[in-house]
Amino acid sequence: MASMDRRLLMDRSVAGRRAVTVPEADVPLTPLPDAELLRDDLQLPEITEGEVVRYFSLLSQLNFSVDTQYYPLGSCTMKYNPKLNDEVASLPGFSEIHPLQSDESVQGALQVLHELQDMLGEITGLPAVSVGPLAGAQGEFAGLLIARAFHKERGEDEKRNVALIPDSAHGTNPASAAMTGLDVVTVPSDEHGNVSVEDLRRLADEHTSIFMLTIPNTVGLFEPNILEITKIIHDVGGLVYADGANLNALLGLAKLGDLGFDIAHSNLHKTFSTPHGGGGPGSGPVLVTEDLAKYLPTPVVGEHNGKFSLVSPARTVGRLNGFQGSFGIAVRAYTYIRLMGLEGIKAISLNAIINANYLQSQLKDDFDVAYDRYCMHETVMSARRQKANGVSALDVAKRLIDYGIHPPTMYFPLIVPEALMIEPTETESKETLDAFIAVMKTIAVEAQDSPELLHEAPHNAANTRLDEAIAARKPVLRWTNEAAD
């Protein structure tokens, strides 16, 4: 792999080459502004169209992806992304309309958004929805703003300055809480991987603004005390937030609204199959109870007599992005739900849960299970047994690459040492899972017999292990002219 030509664009640039021509002006020319307003130089590459295609195609081949590899990356729900979704989003009537066109001129687009709002509301039992937030983290931020607005209207905002967050939570939860000015108080997990109800009862009080809970939690477990948990928070006047990162486990199985959640976000790029794009764009619709609908971020899509319009909720927490969210992602999610239909949606979680438990059951002789009980859609295992022989979760992860499998999520959640978080998703077959199980068993043997194989892995990827420490200590963040140095 090292022999591939990975030179950067600027190193491929030859003065005078170009990949596109621009037409001459077909209008009478106006003199350019004063030279002092204009830039002298523009340092951009000069290459031909053929080289653009070859270069980016080559780079694409250095990626593992769902389209090319098994990708059991826990918490990320790397399910197959149906291709019709992309085609629909690329239709000129969707991809070429301007965000500021009048409502009358974009009825088809608004209808898709409106129906998606309704379908997400139906699936989660939280009927009021804005698909505006541009990612899960922005959905969280929106949800927290809503909680603050709710308490403010009741005259309690000053007092309710605490966000309760479990120690197993994603980092975005406390980061979003901090952005809304709330103090983060951490709720410990118990020995079974659940929220410690005893501690929650102790910590919840008149200062509680909101309790943020990922459900199932980040250990892949459903909180058996969920009804008690939501009641504890409501009894002290707080709101309960569902981080919908793991919604893939609950489709048709339980509704967040029924369980007592007041606010949630859903990651369309996880549960609803929109492509992860190498790290975005995501989309994080925020979903709330009818009572909280008036606080939703602007805009939402309203319907009156069959006509759709963008509207601003009565006591909106405001605008969170330029226009009406990631419409192109919303279209894909809508198409996906329509393709799956009622029975398909219900089959998602059932199959995701069976797949995860199958992996866990077949691997638990070889790797420790963080919490030895049935899991939901993902299982958190641990390489702590291998650690005794000097092999870490990182080593196991990197060795998987040699076998053509994307590593699981490592070292998360933070409460599990040497964590390997494995999420098979429902779109993988038993054969794929069996092949993965066989590889993991081989790696367990290698960890015992030839640990150096793991320490030095990966052996056949685009790069061997990369030095992240030096990258952070002496950051090189753009192309530099090495020939001139």
Added chain:
Amino acid sequence: MTTAKSSGGSPSTFIPNTDDDQRAMLDAIGVADFEELITDVPESHRYPALNLPEAAHEMSLAAEMAGLAASNFVPGDYACFLGSGAYRHYVPAVARKVANRGEFMTSYTPYQPEVAQGSLQVAFEFQTMVSHLMGLPVANAGMYDGPTAFAEAALMAARLTKRTKVIALDTVDERNIEVSRSYSHYQGIEIVRASASDLSVPDDAACVMVQSPNVNGVIEDMAAISTAAHASGALAVASVNPMSLGMFKSPGECDVDIATGEGQPLGVPLGFGGPYVGLFTCKDELKRQLPGRIVGKTTDTNGETGYVLTLQTREQHIRRERATSNICTSTQLIALMVAAYLATLGKQGLRETAELCYQKAHYAASQIDALDGYSLASEGTFFNEFVISCRESVQTTLGALIEHKIIGGTDASERAPNGIVFALTEQNSRAEIDRLVAALGEIGSTS
């Protein structure tokens, strides 16, 4: 509506395991049925009624969605002069093509750099080209969109200066301000509007926020803003239309400290507002307070060059509530579109495209300004959009234009009598412009 029913076997085309597979797996797990796996879910709350449509066949749904899409008024079929933050530039086929590769589209955040070198090297190229375009040495790998990047720049300035007052020029688009207010409100930051003409920057200001071209399309004197901000120990924060940088001076050349922008004009389809990508750049000494993902160059154990996510100790997955931002995306796929677009347009293509936008806009502005009852209301040098005071109300004018299959501009009546912002790109032909001018000439002429 035609519906698809599963005929035994797999429950969906996207779920491979058959009833037999499921049975075999449940046996291997050692449970009698699925219910044994989900005993933690309260029985009283399991399997709620769910009202969703039956599954649609791909073929039927493709046709239905094509119908919905076609019901919209599509720029191209209509002459379109809308801008104000999103612009209809031409995207070369090659730039569209590479961004559609499944290896890019269906990978995830490059936490495992050895199998994500494609995305990482693309991000490094994006950072390089955005940095050169902005004239600032450091660019991150991408934000959600332009307005959120601008808002995060204000937060970053507040962190850097440990001050809480933000001065925003009154020529900044209201959408940008609204997003900044949402982002900064609970951090105790106060946003104060000010006029560039009598700008006085107080000593407790974190930054001065300027948008160029501004809400009226006019190029702002960013250098003067920087000087005024720096004199009070504040930072200069600019939001720029990156297409304008094909010809106009960059924020870096104007001593701006943090420059952001909406990446959409650089190869991203209008798509009814998203997904787009935010551009975020700054001076070198400020980089450790950047929000978002950053990709850096490094070497592997064989000494070969490679790329990794870096400066991660700023980020939420490490710092949690003390992170510089809660963002955990770089909107990588859209950043890839921008990288492919800039690689394709290149040094000459971007300048020529920017100049073409400038020429079309100036021709249109002069033709409309010459009409009886219309006048150019933008004062100063403009790039590709401008405000026109119209003879009739905004509503009347836009409504009449639609009858001529013309999508007019955005409402600027709060800033100019019957004001409309018209934007032009290289895709607006002279014939379209002449049609616009003729249509405007007719509106109200007989009343």
